[in-house]
Amino acid sequence: MKRALFVAAFGLAAAAPAFADLALATSKNCMSCHAVDRKILGPSFKEIAAKYKDNKGAADTLATKIIKGGSGVWGAVSMPANNQVSEADAKKLAAWVLSTK
């Protein structure tokens, strides 16, 4: 029974990559400060996607900022470093954030 559930959940994640990346963002604690479509402590991921839509280097810049943190772009609150995020996961998360527009 457990195994069937796992297979079903995995199938869903594979069929919907956006869902898988939301799960990754949730597991890395991003969603305690961000939401896809509204501001919490940090800007919404849709706002971020809109801001960088014409910026070709944005995925790399944002991947670095996701790991190291950053400040001064969106307001007075800064994002602390997210040292639990690997470079590969940061790239996935940056690409996903940019795809939410």
Ligand code: HEC
């Ligand atoms: C403690 C709260 C907090 C957490 C946890 C957090 N963020 Fe942020 N994030 C912020 C704030 C605040 C900003 C705005 C910083 C600024 O103005 O430069 C921000 C900005 C960003 C930006 C835009 C950076 C820019 O230069 O425009 C991205 C992308 C981002 N966060 C992604 C993530 C991801 C992915 C995670 C999970 C690994 C995450 N954040 C975790 C608070 C947080």
